[in-house]
Amino acid sequence: MQAEFRAPRRRTRVYEEYEAPLPVSRDAEEKSHFRAEFINQHVLVHHPDHIHKIHNQGYFGKGILSRARPDHSISDQWEQHEGLMLPVVTQSRYEELLSWAGSVLYAQGLDEDAVNQTLLGLSQPVDVEDVRREMEGGENGQRREKEVKEEEPGTEGGVCPQTKRPLDESKVEPETKRCNRSESQDLNPVCDLSPSSDQESDSNHDPTSDSDSDSDCDPDPLVPGPGFVLVSDGEEVREVRRCPLTLTEYLQLSLEEAFFLVYSLGCLSVYLNQEPLSILQLWQTFRSLRPDFISSYAAYQHFRSKGWVPKTGGGAKYGVDLMLYRKGPPFYHASYSVVIERVDDEFRGSGLRPFSWCSLAALNRITSNVSKELMFCYIIYPANLSEVELDSPACLSKLKVQEVIVSRWVSSRERAEQDNI
């Protein structure tokens, strides 16, 4: 008997706008191709434009410093100050940031004097006019940063194992000055913290405020872009200073999401050590990382092909493999919790996760407590699939997907009366 489809519950407050179902263009003008790095068994996207598009159109991935969307900012509070929109940090927080910058500089091999001088320079109060000037001359500002960086030779090189990519900097356009800082941070994809400017500062002084590296640009008032914050010391005093360090956030894609973007949509390339990986190589790499990658990917692609948004990482929260959202997490509550099972041709399970009635009852209770439905997704493998065939994504067309909804029936009469026959 068929289970009834229950309409997804809409969230009460929706803060986001729906852009597109998938990050592929529907018209012929834009040509988007994204780039991701395969570092240390994780797939990371660095370029902020790519991050923006990949996440907002289809809700792929998760910001590494955020709960879901990559919206990490140096502060949650933003205020308007003389026509500029700046994030607000407290004095103590600013000092903390300064000390972090200091430790990064120490790690780069600088001696104490150099570090102190840098921090001193950093924490000088910045005039608003300077900020504006810097905004307008975005390129100049960028060049200034470059010069500043060259004051400390070998610092960047010392920190990041990868070499600088001057190409990235030269590609930076003035109109993207707000994203400038994060571009320059692309130089160090490995380290999260990177000193944005290497001016020295004194921690005695009021910490300079730097605007945030994260470029949430509001059209008005002006956002000076990364590098400036507004420092408050609890009361009314607000000072514009430079930020001692900027935290860049990358988008982390799960293995299934990355493979989906590469294989099904053809819009992402995954690079390993600067070399792009072909689809077959990617498939084999992911399979070696995860033994049941084929099943989980088949389920992921199946749900995507139905237009739903599956989010991985439901394991830690709900004890299941996937959560299914309609349109995306910001719009609807998740409708289904999915457990992926693998069965062979005789429909016998090989026990990816052996259930007992006890654990099934527990999972069912959890799922109904969060108002979702528990779904088992069985991936049926035909009998004649050889190992060679499994080594290529072409085997996906031979698999079948069966969805089963598990629900608890309450036999007491009141419940039965509510149930329609």
Place this chain on the structure above:
Amino acid sequence: MSALRWTCNLSRMWTEWTPWDRPQLPRGRKWIDKGPRGAGLMSCVTVTNMAEHNMTQSGEKFYNEILSPSELFAAQSRSHKLPVRGQKDFYPNDSEEQRQRLEQSLEEHWSLISEERVERLGNLVKATWIPSEKIVELQTPAGKFWQTMGFSARGKQYLHPEEALHLMECGSVQVFYQDLPLSIQDGYERFLSSSTVSLLQYQVFAHLKRLGYVVHRFDPSSEPSSYARQLNLPQSCNKERRQLKRKRSASPTPSTKSTSQAETQKESTADIMEEEKCSHEEDESKKLPDSDLKTCSETSDTQTGPADSGGGRTWWMADISGDQSEHQPASGSPRWHFSSISFPDLGSSERHPSCLFPPDPSLLPGSLAVGVCDITPWRSRINLRQVKMSAKEQKREMDRGRRRWDINRDKEVRRCRNWAEYHKLQARREGRRKGQPEHLWNREVTPLHDPSQPIPTAELLETISVSKSSNLLEGASRVKASDQWRIRFNVYQPDTVADFKKTNPGRPYCRMCVCSFSDPVPDLRAIKQMAVQSGDIQVICAVVDYGDISFYAFKDFQLPTDVYP
């Protein structure tokens, strides 16, 4: 004097006989029991034969089933209310008050359990247990329970053992075996066995009955088979219903099967041939010669050798698809002599007329009308061979090309050290030009979708859906039924009891499978077994955990496609 005889049922204690297992008496609500009289607290006044009673009063108290008037009065006037459960205490605090409360509540429960049930003798239906057939035969006419329970056979009324046991527990039926009444314990021991109904199944049965559901044994043969369901027979008990007419299809049954088989083949020629077969209802005058030509051009490509051999070719090529035998019309027409049917060979280099005449109508399936076909545009597309030029001609061609542009002027080309690198450079350039990166598109496996060719979302989703969806009944006929996951009961809703007819019960609300809590959870195989037995009525698994029963349903589901433009 008239004496209404009273008897009292013993209620012995069992380990699984908890107070909550008694017929539930909803507090504050009149028990409208449409089945048997549920409450064990029936009481009526009667006068018994005093003399009889006095005899047995003396000396040892023999256990007498008939109540004395005082006993009867006591039975009538005892409280009908269930004990009220007070506040829960969450941890022992060793106080006297707590101990007293606990003891009092235990006392109440004990007295409830040890209560003797009193029944009107005249209201008890008498029955006998027939172990050879494992059924219970009613000796006196049945009561209200007959509307939903029991069955008639050979002019007598019978009850299934589980029904009889349940009615015994309710106090409506007294079952005799060899002229002695059976106790509840006897009933459990004798009536429940592997050949009738197991203890677990009985617990589920009794649980549902007490809630008011109508529960019948499941009879697999009363369910239409999957084939009958395919034919869409109306399900009714009346077996004389005529079959619904099947939709007329022009092609005979074997070839419709082969149609579906051939469609799954990847061979395009097979598809084209199937299109011929399926579309015979329409006038496909244009299509047929096209497919003819496609077929023949492919054959001419694959067999360049015999291409010049000319006519006498058979209609169906043996090397195109394996199961050719199914394509032959099987509906009794005589075998064709293929050697005498000349199939037009358009691929050969012989001269051909510029148009094809329509084929013999007897060779065509159905009522297909095929007209004349112009083959010149098709011939211009086949048999393209490289022009053999003499050395002088080739040189002339090369010079013409060279005048345009020298490839060695390209810096990147000069940087290539060997042909492999040059090819890579070409591929990269090509990819960049088309917007298709080489590492994705120039390898064995290419992406499913090219982002430089935008298509609407619905089509994109269609392209992405590579794995097929399955439903529960698919392949389920292959799965052999196992005993563990056999459906045991049909369950009907309580509110249908009023007009319930045993001869025509209608569709059950659900069907029950019973398993124990320590059994494994049904995997897909088991779910399919249940689905195939049940058809389109939901199957619910009753999981019994020493008297506690939970119910889980495993339902088929197909996630709807959600296209948000």
